[in-house]
Amino acid sequence: MAKIYPFRSLRYAPDKVPIEKVVTQPYDKISGEMQARYYAAHPNNIVRIVFGKTDPSDSPEDNVYIRAAACLKEWRSGGILQQLPEAALFVYFQGFQVPDQHEIRVRKGFVGLGQLEDYANKVVFPHERTLTGPKKDRLELLRYTRTQFEQIFMLYEDPEQRIDHVLEEVARRTPDIRLKDEYGVEHSIWIVTDHERIRFIQGQMENKKLIIADGHHRYETALAYRDEMRGEKGSDRLPMAFFNMSSPGLTILATHRVLANVPGFEPAVFFNRAEEFFYRAESSKPEPGTVGVFVDDRLSYLQLRSPVDLRSLMPDLSEKQRTLDVFILHRLLLEKCLGIREEAVKQESYITYVRGRQEAISAVRDRRAQVAFLLNPTGLDQLRDIALEGSVMPQKSTDFYPKLLSGLTVYALD
Numbered sequence: 001m002a003k004i005y006p007f008r009s010l011r012y013a014p015d016k017v018p019i020e021k022v023v024t025q026p027y028d029k030i031s032g033e034m035q036a037r038y039y040a041a042h043p044n045n046i047v048r049i050v051f052g053k054t055d056p057s058d059s060p061e062d063n064v065y066i067r068a069a070a071c072l073k074e075w076r077s078g079g080i081l082q083q084l085p086e087a088a089l090f091v092y093f094q095g096f097q098v099p100d101q102h103e104i105r106v107r108k109g110f111v112g113l114g115q116l117e118d119y120a121n122k123v124v125f126p127h128e129r130t131l132t133g134p135k136k137d138r139l140e141l142l143r144y145t146r147t148q149f150e151q152i153f154m155l156y157e158d159p160e161q162r163i164d165h166v167l168e169e170v171a172r173r174t175p176d177i178r179l180k181d182e183y184g185v186e187h188s189i190w191i192v193t194d195h196e197r198i199r200f201i202q203g204q205m206e207n208k209k210l211i212i213a214d215g216h217h218r219y220e221t222a223l224a225y226r227d228e229m230r231g232e233k234g235s236d237r238l239p240m241a242f243f244n245m246s247s248p249g250l251t252i253l254a255t256h257r258v259l260a261n262v263p264g265f266e267p268a269v270f271f272n273r274a275e276e277f278f279y280r281a282e283s284s285k286p287e288p289g290t291v292g293v294f295v296d297d298r299l300s301y302l303q304l305r306s307p308v309d310l311r312s313l314m315p316d317l318s319e320k321q322r323t324l325d326v327f328i329l330h331r332l333l334l335e336k337c338l339g340i341r342e343e344a345v346k347q348e349s350y351i352t353y354v355r356g357r358q359e360a361i362s363a364v365r366d367r368r369a370q371v372a373f374l375l376n377p378t379g380l381d382q383l384r385d386i387a388l389e390g391s392v393m394p395q396k397s398t399d400f401y402p403k404l405l406s407g408l409t410v411y412a413l414d
Contacts, residue, residue: 001210001334003125006087006198010410013082017044020179023407027051044080046407050149065144069413072145089198090409091170091190096402105248108167111151111409112380114240116226124210128330131215147411151241152215156208158244163204185402197297208376211387213400239411241404253399256360257373258352265370269293273337276304286302292374294361320385325375331398353396
C-alpha cells in the first residue's frame with residue numbers, strides 16, 4: 001500500500017560548509033531567538049530558506065519567499081548544495097538522552113520519497129487537524145522554490161523488525177553525515193544506493209499503513225501542490241522519514257499546559273468544581289486519567305473518579321479518544337471547570353505549551369502563570385488506535401523526540 005522511492009537528494013557539499021552550522025530544527029520549532037542564532041551560525045544556513053526573516057518593506061516583488069528561492073538558486077549554482085549522482089535511500093539514526101532522564105536511546109529509521117496519498121485511500125492516516133495559516137505559508141514557499149527541505153515523520157508497524165535489521169547492517173560502516181545538534185542529539189546518515197537493499201525495503205513497505213507523527217501541515221501542503229501541478233512528474237512524492245513503531249528508540253514526551261491571564265481564576269473554586277469528576281491526592285503513580293496540577297506552590301494530582309461516565313460527558317468522541325489524558329484535561333478541567341472552550345484553546349488565548357515539568361512549574365513559581373497542568377505522555381498504542389480508526393487528537397497531544405533536522409536531505413523537483 002505504501003510506495004517508497006529512492007531519490008537524488010540535494011546535500012550540502014562537505015568540502016564547502018560544516019554541516020552542523022547549516023542545518024536547523026523543523027521550521028515550526030524555530031523561535032525568533034533560534035532564527036537569529038541560525039542566521040549568525042553560517043551564511044548558508046538552511047533557515048534562510050525554510051524560515052527566513054520578514055521585513056516591513058516586503059512586497060510582491062521582494063519578500064521572504066522570493067529571497068528563499070534566490071538563496072536556493074545561488075547555493076545550487078555555487079556548488080553549496082549538490083545533487084547526488086545516484087538515487088538513494090538514507091538510513092537515519094538519532095542518538096539521544098531522554099529529557100529529564102538518564103536513559104540513552106537510538107531511534108532508527110530511513111528517509112525516502114513516499115507516494116502522496118489522499119486520506120480517503122486509507123494508506124496515510126493523520127492524528128490531528130491542521131490550521132489554514134501554516135499551510136498557506138508552506139504552500140507559498142513550495143511554489144517559489146519547488147523544493148522540499150524537510151521530511152514528514154511517518155510511523156509504520158513491523159513487529160518482526162525486518163527493515164530495522166537492514167538498517168543496522170548499513171550502520172556498521174562509517175556514516176556519510178554525522179553531527180551533534182544544539183540539544184546534544186547525534187544525527188547519523190548513511191547513503192544507500194544498493195539496489196537489492198532498496199528493493200527489499202520497498203517490498204517490505206508495500207503492505208504497510210503510515211501514520212503521520214509530525215508534519216501534518218507540510219503533508220497537506222504537498223497534497224495541495226500536487227493537485228495544482230496536475231500530474232507533473234515528481235509532484236506526487238514527498239520526502240518522508242519512516243520509523244518502526246516496534247523499534248525501542250521511539251520516544252513521545254508529554255506536553256504540559258501552562259495557563260495565564262484566566263479571568264477570575266481562583267484555585268479553591270477550581271478544585272471544588274473538579275471534585276465532581278476527580279479525586280485529589282498529594283502523590284500519584286503515572287496512571288491513565290491522572291492530571292498533575294501545580295498552583296500556589298503546591299503539586300496535587302487529580303485522579304478520574306471511576307463512576308464518571310465519560311461517554312455522556314464526551315458523546316462526540318470515540319471510546320479510544322475518551323481514554324486520552326489530554327481530552328480529559330481539555331473537556332473536563334479546562335472547559336467544564338474553568339470555562340475555557342475549544343476555540344480559546346485553538347487560539348492559545350490563555351495556554352502555553354511546555355515540554356519539561358520543571359519549566360511548567362517554574363512558570364507558576366515565577367508568577368508568569370497562574371496554574372500548570374502536568375500530563376502523562378500519550379502512548380504509541382493510543383496514537384495508533386486513534387489514527388487508524390480515523391479519529392484525531394487535540395493539538396499538542398504528542399511530542400516525538402528528538403525532531404528531524406531540516407537540510408539533511410533535500411528533494412528538488414527541478
